[in-house]
Amino acid sequence: MAVNTALLKKVCEIIGPSGHEEHIRAAILEDLKGYYDDYKVDALGNLIVHKKGDGPKMMLAGHMDQIGFMVTHIDNEGFLRFSNIGGFDPFLLVSRRVVFANGVQGVIRCERLDDFRKDLSQNKLYIDIGACCGDCAKKLVKIGDIAVYSASCQVDETKVMTPALDDRLGCFIMMEALKQLKAPKFDCYFVFTVQEEVGLRGAKTSVYNVDPEYGIAYDVTLAFDTPKALKFPMKMGGGACIKIKDNSVLCSREVINLMEKAAKDNNIKYQLEILEGGGTDAGAMNISKSGVLSGVISVATRYVHSDAEMCAISDIEDSINLTVKVLEMGA
Amino acid sequence: MLIKKLTDANGLPGNEGEIRSIIKEELEGHVDSMLTDRMGNLIVTKNAGKPGKHIGLSAHMDEVGMLVKRVEDSGLIRMGLFGLDPRILPSKIVVIGKDKVKGVIGTKPVHMTKADERAKAIELDALYIDIGASSKEEAEKSVSMGDFVYFDSEFTEFGEHKIKAKALDDRAGCGIIIEVLKSDIKTPVTAVFCVQEEVGLRGSMAAANRVSADMFVNLEGTVSADMPPNEDYEKVTVLGDGPALSLIDRSSVYLKEYVNKMTAVAEENAIPYQFRRTGAGGTDAGNYHTAHGGTPVIGVAVPCRYLHSPVSVMDKRDYENAIKLVKAFINKYGEEQ
Numbered sequence: 307m308a309v310n311t312a313l314l315k316k317v318c319e320i321i322g323p324s325g326h327e328e329h330i331r332a333a334i335l336e337d338l339k340g341y342y343d344d345y346k347v348d349a350l351g352n353l354i355v356h357k358k359g360d361g362p363k364m365m366l367a368g369h370m371d372q373i374g375f376m377v378t379h380i381d382n383e384g385f386l387r388f389s390n391i392g393g394f395d396p397f398l399l400v401s402r403r404v405v406f407a408n409g410v411q412g413v414i415r416c417e418r419l420d421d422f423r424k425d426l427s428q429n430k431l432y433i434d435i436g437a438c439c440g441d442c443a444k445k446l447v448k449i450g451d452i453a454v455y456s457a458s459c460q461v462d463e464t465k466v467m468t469p470a471l472d473d474r475l476g477c478f479i480m481m482e483a484l485k486q487l488k489a490p491k492f493d494c495y496f497v498f499t500v501q502e503e504v505g506l507r508g509a510k511t512s513v514y515n516v517d518p519e520y521g522i523a524y525d526v527t528l529a530f531d532t533p534k535a536l537k538f539p540m541k542m543g544g545g546a547c548i549k550i551k552d553n554s555v556l557c558s559r560e561v562i563n564l565m566e567k568a569a570k571d572n573n574i575k576y577q578l579e580i581l582e583g584g585g586t587d588a589g590a591m592n593i594s595k596s597g598v599l600s601g602v603i604s605v606a607t608r609y610v611h612s613d614a615e616m617c618a619i620s621d622i623e624d625s626i627n628l629t630v631k632v633l634e635m636g637a
Numbered sequence: 638m639l640i641k642k643l644t645d646a647n648g649l650p651g652n653e654g655e656i657r658s659i660i661k662e663e664l665e666g667h668v669d670s671m672l673t674d675r676m677g678n679l680i681v682t683k684n685a686g687k688p689g690k691h692i693g694l695s696a697h698m699d700e701v702g703m704l705v706k707r708v709e710d711s712g713l714i715r716m717g718l719f720g721l722d723p724r725i726l727p728s729k730i731v732v733i734g735k736d737k738v739k740g741v742i743g744t745k746p747v748h749m750t751k752a753d754e755r756a757k758a759i760e761l762d763a764l765y766i767d768i769g770a771s772s773k774e775e776a777e778k779s780v781s782m783g784d785f786v787y788f789d790s791e792f793t794e795f796g797e798h799k800i801k802a803k804a805l806d807d808r809a810g811c812g813i814i815i816e817v818l819k820s821d822i823k824t825p826v827t828a829v830f831c832v833q834e835e836v837g838l839r840g841s842m843a844a845a846n847r848v849s850a851d852m853f854v855n856l857e858g859t860v861s862a863d864m865p866p867n868e869d870y871e872k873v874t875v876l877g878d879g880p881a882l883s884l885i886d887r888s889s890v891y892l893k894e895y896v897n898k899m900t901a902v903a904e905e906n907a908i909p910y911q912f913r914r915t916g917a918g919g920t921d922a923g924n925y926h927t928a929h930g931g932t933p934v935i936g937v938a939v940p941c942r943y944l945h946s947p948v949s950v951m952d953k954r955d956y957e958n959a960i961k962l963v964k965a966f967i968n969k970y971g972e973e974q
Binding site for chain 1: 869870871884885888890891892893896912914915916926927928929930931932933
């Protein structure tokens with residue numbers, strides 16, 4: 307089945323950094339209408355979509371939030387200072403365009419520095435929204451307002467390139483898998499989580515609401531196939547990644563075996579993933595409440611946390627197929 | 638004055654008993670129940686079972702300070718630090734243990750230092766506490782390994798509306814909650830006075846599992862940086878501009894919907910407020926935020942200069958306005974269905 311790139315583009319372009327997931331949540335819920343048995347939105351804003359199945363409880367988690375910026379100060383000349391929401395490399399930020407929830411556009415620039423390479427840090431950066439003075443700027447944005455990278459989602463025959471692939475891609479894979487699911491052998495809870503980028507917070511609290519036996523997180527992972535990249539196995543176009551470990555989790559053998567079996571039985575292309583940095587919602591699920599057997603299906607992505615996160619469409623397709631087969635195969 | 642009583646008292650992480658006693662004494666007759674949990678958190682309920690939203694309040698009882706690590710043969714004492722920057726320590730007066738043995742923090746005198754030493758900040762291993770003893774035996778008559786070490790710094794009013802004290806972080810928060818609980822609020826409130834915040838938000842981790850509220854308001858003394866040479870955008874909060882409301886920090890994203898509820902109450906009641914303009918720092922709010930199935934949190938803090946030192950400075954009006962704000966908030970949103 308061809309990947310619905312129009313929907314992928316739509317979910318990647320909705321503004322929703324950590325703690326501000328209301329629009330992306332509404333869009334996901336709207337799109338899934340008719341495919342679930344029931345749903346709830348919990349206190350932190352996690353969207354928990356239930357698809358009944360004959361078997362143990364399985365929680366699927368993909369995070370709705372993206373990295374972003376929050377305005378902390380507006381000076382008399384109309385320039386904005388900001389705090390990070392999630393992790394950024396200041397070198398990547400200079401000259402990036404940003405957009406606020408109300409549509410105001412801006413660009414991140416750096417104060418004049420004596421030695422750019424040495425002195426650059428987050429607190430030397432500002433956002434210029436082109437305001438002529440502080441009062442003009444305050445008419446457009448307020449302290450506490452949020453912005454994200456301003457770049458559109460580009461799709462061609464083989465790849466996607468966009469901000470927020472992390473982790474709208476995970477949400478998208480879960481949405482498409484839910485739609486294709488026939489008779490799951492797990493009682494499935496598709497949880498679209500909040501606040502992953504600031505510390506896996508939504509996944510932690512949603513485990514209390516769902517109380518699952520198994521958990522699978524959906525996220526991007528780093529592709530190590532660019533010039534002079536470190537030696538890790540994940541490659542763009544290499545198939546769905548079945549995670550062994552990252553900084554947040556040692557994936558449960560039961561879940562890894564399940565995924566590998568489903569992939570082999572159904573000729574789905576996959577690659578094993580070992581990541582030394584980074585973490586996903588699986589890390590929180592794994593140790594929340596009295597523990598959840600957890601694994602991760604991820605997509606090898608280049609330039610994660612930049613405004614041009616890039617992945618292969620074939621990997622997306624493999625990840626959707628693998629998910630459907632795992633859920634229909636059962637434990 | 639309550640804030641004087643609270644800041645003159647001593648309570649280091651793991652040794653908050655004196656603060657807990659004062660709070661219990663203050664609240665006697667004003668609340669329904671008081672429970673001390675296994676970690677030492679004091680959990681207080683008021684209007685339990687009455688109709689309305691159940692609002693949680695939290696502040697931490699512990700302060701920054703030191704611990705006796707080793708008594709040396711010379712009678713001088715080496716110390717371990719809780720949440721302190723060694724640069725602020727030289728020449729401070731301290732009290733040690735429950736007998737409040739006086740000591741001073743000493744280091745090599747300026748006359749004996751070389752130019753390159755003077756150009757560098759003094760590190761912890763160049764500092765010691767001198768209690769006037771001339772041998773280990775003499776020192777150990779009044780001080781033992783593991784004794785807690787507090788700054789000797791009395792509450793003082795000065796300038797216009799300003800006070801100086803140690804431990805405003807977070808006795809200011811404790812004081813705000815006490816005043817709120819003594820007032821005529823009508824809806825259910827559970828207040829948590831936490832232990833061990835300064836060593837890693839530990840008390841609230843346990844308390845958050847016990848208390849299940851509709852939302853939590855965390856009360857803090859927070860950093861102000863409203864002095865030169867900081868640029869305006871580096872001034873995290875400004876003394877006298879009102880209680881500071883949190884937007885984001887390392888432990889929480891404060892949901893906009895709830896921040897907006899608080900700013901609306903401030904505006905309706907003409908109470909000044911400011912936002913805490915940094916993403917740095919972390920508070921107990923993070924633990925309530927992610928406990929159970931998740932709880933919305935709001936952060937309200939009194940701006941303090943020289944936080945984590947014996948001479949923290951705050952504007953009394955910010956403290957009083959924080960009390961007014963939290964009371965007005967409970968009166969309004971406690972009754973919301």
